[in-house]
Amino acid sequence: MIIVGISALFHDSACAVVIDGRPVAAAHEERFTRRRYDRSMPINAFRACLMDAGIGIDDVDAVAYYENPVAKLSRQLWAGIPGKDTDPMLEFDYTAAGMPRLHGESLARLDAARPEREIRELLGYEGPIHTFTHHESHAASAFYCSGFGEAALFTADAVGEWTTTSYGHASAEGLRLLEEVRFPHSLGLFYSAITSYLGFAVNSDEYKVMALASAGKPRYADRMRQMLRNGPGGGFELDLTYFSFGTSDHMYTPAVAELLGAPPRVPESAIDSLHEDIASSLQVVLEEVLLDKIRHLHDLTGADSLALAGGVALNCVANSRLRREGPFRNVFVQPASGDSGGALGAALLCHHRLTGAYEPEPLRDARLGPRYDVRHVHDALVRAGVPHRDFRGDEPGLLRLTAELIAEGAVVGWYQGPMEFGPRALGARSIIADPRDGRMRDHINALVKKREGFRPFAPAVPEERCAEFFDWDTPAPFMLETAQVRRAPELPAITHVDGSARLQTVSSETDARFHGLLTEFGRLTGFPILLNTSFNMRGEPIVCDPADALACFIRCGIDVLVLDELLIRREDVPASWAIAEAAIPRHPPVSRSDSYTFF
The missing domain is CATH 3.30.420.40 (ATPase, nucleotide binding domain)
Structure with a gap:
């Protein structure tokens, strides 16, 4: 049975494909459109997920939507339509009597029929659509990816339809939410x-x-x-x-x-x-x-x-x-715990309720997004006469040179394999550097990421060597918990002010290449650890395809770009590329918001 999950029309839209109860593809719409927190119906993510799953739209048995539009609308109307200055996304004019009148996108967002209509019209899907509540979708995204046969469920966010916190229980018999706290208490x-x-x-x-x-x-x-x-x-x-x-x-x-x-x-x-x-x-x-x-x-x-x-x-x-x-x-903890993960949860819950089948299987790899062929990049580099190294057929050589460059102080854009699902870069779309260099954190914050200097960076470490360097003895593949750093003075770039680090452990079975790079860096330096942060600039989504990675590399202060088996150094990039890249129109960064958008 093939189920497609959709989260859309609020923020951080996404799509997921579940086949026979197993997640096989999932992606955020923002990665394709380059609009951070894109809320639109995930047309691009939908296409990419179907392609990754090797299916067509006629193969889909059901679409699962991540929240109840009618219940959500009731809460929005209860809360009252805000003033124009309250939510910059709402467009108003006023009647002669002074009553607010919404139009355009604003009116569309108060349309409970919109999700189904857009699934039909924009995605072209004609089959059954099943709707689940927002917190059911959250809870399902955690339980069905946990590998637990039975579990207590806890979800907390700003607000779904009315629920802000839920308490539940799930097993092979089903998923139930038992208690809740309702808006506005959140x-x-x-x-x-x-x-x-x-x-x-x-x-x-x-x-x-x-x-x-x-x-x-x-x-x-x-x-x-x-x-x-x-x-x-x-x-x-x-x-x-x-x-x-x-x-x-x-x-x-x-x-x-x-x-x-x-x-x-x-x-x-x-x-x-x-x-x-x-x-x-x-x-x-x-x-x-x-x-x-x-x-x-x-x-x-x-x-x-x-x-x-x-x-x-x-x-x-x-x-x-x-x-x-x-x-x-x-x-x-579900690695895509925000609203994007609701797409995956809705699909998994839909499968269980339609089939009654649940076989516990933990999610070990969050790289559920698309993978891209970089051969066209290689061809373009050759045509342009840009020096680069092609390591196809020589992965040990690629890992060895990359580790050497990092040990010498290079900041590397590391792009390989399928894209991660969720807000964390886990070694597929990452910027990596030497954790031993005390200047590296300030350098990356200021020149590469262009963000606040107090922001910490996470370490990635081989799973089997984690306990040598961190007070942690279980797998932590999704960068969702913190641990104390055992040798903090020697690892200043990834040690936060309180001596902790947001940890990612890497398994050789899950990601052999990234694990191999960590191991090679450990062989050179004695520390099989790399500083790992997301491959993007401030205000932009994480890079998706090779063109995004190349563009980000050109615009920011990264020293080396690794695109699968290709390695490009900054000094070899023609100056004309930077000029051309700067001239390309882009979506402006998402404007800051002082208030939560309820519509």
Whole structure:
């Protein structure tokens, strides 16, 4: 049975293909359109996934949509249509009586029939469509990829239709959500509101606040607990005195500044200890509530294993604490925990409900996206007379030279194999560098990624050697948890201010080439570890195809580009290429948002 899952029309649209209960293809629409967080119906991702799966549209047995459009519309209408300045994506004019009148894209987003209509008209699909709730799709994305025969389910995000947090249970008998917390009380909105207060973009920069928190002290935690009041069982409440959802141009009210005794940070302004301490306090309170809620979930279900999803599950610091201090023996976090992962979850849940079949099989590899042939790049380089090395048939030579260049201080754009699904680059579309060089973090942040200097970088390490360098003894293939660095002074580029690192372990069975590069670098230096960050510039999606990789290489400060078996050095790129590349029109970076978009 072939099921296609779709998430679309809110943010981070995606498509996934599941065949006989196994994920075989999944991709984000933004990677193809180059529009970050692209919300449109994923036409390009749909085509790519069908091609990767080796199927045609007539082979598809059902399409699974990741949320209930009618229930979502009811919440949007209940919340009220915001003013024009509240949501820059909404377009208004006004009637003679002064009533707001939506038009264009704005009106389309208040159309509950739109998802099915666009699946029919834009994707050309004529078969059955099954709809699942937003948090069912999140929960399913975690459970059916966990490999657990039975698990407790916990999902938390900003908001789905009405649900913001759900508690559930799943097994071969089925998946059920048992309890929920409803909008406007939301852990995700709580975190996003303070993200905005700290001068960062909502629904984009929450991970920056998580990183900033490690540098601060939680001296505002008691005040944060006034904003988010923990309750008995699975309940909690936001004190709405401090929040404004859908009725102003900020998610927080002036009462927050009064409570914290400080004005909101101006975006792009200096960050000081006050901001670090607010971030630290926010993180501590979030972790406290999460830990209390999963203890309740354990009491509710009696399960030994926990499956996590939803945007809040991308908080790797919190995930690590839940694993260390929580009551569950086993924990799995969905690598595509945000809305894109809903496409995969909806397809997996649809398969189980239609067939009744579930055979536990863990997701070991998140590289579910398309793979591209780079031969045309080689041909273009030859025609242009651009020096390069072609290592086809000589992978050991490629790994050896790449490791040597990194050890000499080169920053490498590393492009190989299928694209990752989810927000993390895991060695397929990565920028890699030497973790021993204390200057490397600032260099990449400033010249390559062009982003804030406090942002940490993750280490990739062979799975079998992880415990030598990190306080961690289980596989961590998806970069979703943190571990203390055992030899931090020798690994300054990947060690955060608190001595931790967001860890990725690499298995030779899953990704032999990247594992081989790590091993070769370890042979040269004694440290089989590489700094690993996503292959993109600030404000852009991760590169998708070889042309994206080549363009990013030309525009940013990467020293070497490895495209599968091809190796190109920066000094060999003609100056005319940079001039031509700079002249190509691009979508502008996504404008920052001070408020969560509910429409």
